[in-house]
Amino acid sequence: MGISFTVLSSGSTGNATVVRNEDTTLLIDAGLSAKRIDELLKERDLSGEELDGILVTHEHSDHVKGLGAMARKYNLPIYANEKTWFAISNAVGQIADDNRRILETGATREFESLRVESFGISHDAAEPVGYSFYDGAEKLSVATDLGYVSDKVKQAISDADVLVLEANHDVEMLRMGRYPWNIKRRILSDIGHLSNEMAGAILSELLTGRTKRTYLAHLSRDHNMMELAKMTVRDAMEDRGCFYKDSEFRLCDTYYDRPTPWDKVSEP
Numbered sequence: 001m002g003i004s005f006t007v008l009s010s011g012s013t014g015n016a017t018v019v020r021n022e023d024t025t026l027l028i029d030a031g032l033s034a035k036r037i038d039e040l041l042k043e044r045d046l047s048g049e050e051l052d053g054i055l056v057t058h059e060h061s062d063h064v065k066g067l068g069a070m071a072r073k074y075n076l077p078i079y080a081n082e083k084t085w086f087a088i089s090n091a092v093g094q095i096a097d098d099n100r101r102i103l104e105t106g107a108t109r110e111f112e113s114l115r116v117e118s119f120g121i122s123h124d125a126a127e128p129v130g131y132s133f134y135d136g137a138e139k140l141s142v143a144t145d146l147g148y149v150s151d152k153v154k155q156a157i158s159d160a161d162v163l164v165l166e167a168n169h170d171v172e173m174l175r176m177g178r179y180p181w182n183i184k185r186r187i188l189s190d191i192g193h194l195s196n197e198m199a200g201a202i203l204s205e206l207l208t209g210r211t212k213r214t215y216l217a218h219l220s221r222d223h224n225m226m227e228l229a230k231m232t233v234r235d236a237m238e239d240r241g242c243f244y245k246d247s248e249f250r251l252c253d254t255y256y257d258r259p260t261p262w263d264k265v266s267e268p
């Protein structure tokens with residue numbers, strides 16, 4: 001079967017992704033109400049009963065809003081590093097001791113045949129992380145909420161067959177937009193969010209021929225549009241000498257209000 005995934009919802013109104021293989025199904029973040037996550041799972045013919053656990057990237061509410069409710073409803077273990085556990089302790093409510101699992105940043109954990117590696121990212125949270133998933137030779141990496149992409153992150157996500165990468169904003173739209181200056185400054189900072197241009201620059205460094213597609217994620221509804229994000233990413237790659245054919249590499253959409261189709265990492 002290999003790795004399949006669906007991005008259930010992406011953006012500052014709520015983030016959740018399902019990654020599964022033949023024996024494990026994991027939810028990455030639970031940033032919407034449990035009721036909404038249940039609806040999104042149902043749209044992809046899944047139920048919370050089929051989940052084996054929830055991996056948390058960081059404590060911001062668009063990543064943990066439904067975390068406690070999902071864990072209680074389906075008796076799911078939650079995996080997060082110690083600092084993130086501390087940061088979510090009030091928001092998450094009562095969680096059974098057995099469901100409080102520590103997955104330290106940089107650690108690897110085997111969920112039967114699905115191997116998960118966490119890696120540290122730069123964002124204004126206690127100890128934010130991204131995750132890479134491995135099954136045999138297949139690799140999927142998920143990296144959103146990044147102010148910038150460090151060499152360590154590049155190393156962690158390089159050679160992924162499929163990548164879910166943040167392309168939060170168009171810098172000019174953000175500069176001209178309605179957010180107060182302190183929020184704009186935060187978003188543009190090294191602990192904020194990745195712009196379309198920066199996502200393209202990173203991809204130009206990472207494309208080795210192995211990465212077949214990248215899902216552009218966590219798009220701002222105020223300061224971005226999917227077509228603009230794709231065009232800017234593509235231009236940024238070409239400016240750096242990275243040309244590709246759509247048959248070799250594709251940029252794919254994520255949505256804030258509906259799940260992406262199931263994607264099999266092994267597929268071309």
Ligand SMILES: Nc1ccn([C@@H]2O[C@H](COP(=O)(O)O)[C@@H](O)[C@H]2O)c(=O)n1
Nearest residue numbers: 012168183187193218219220221222223
């Ligand atoms: N009034 C606001 C609006 C947004 N934020 C934060 O900014 C980041 C980007 O948000 P987008 O919706 O434009 O993607 C995100 O971290 C929001 O939480 C804010 O703090 N205040």
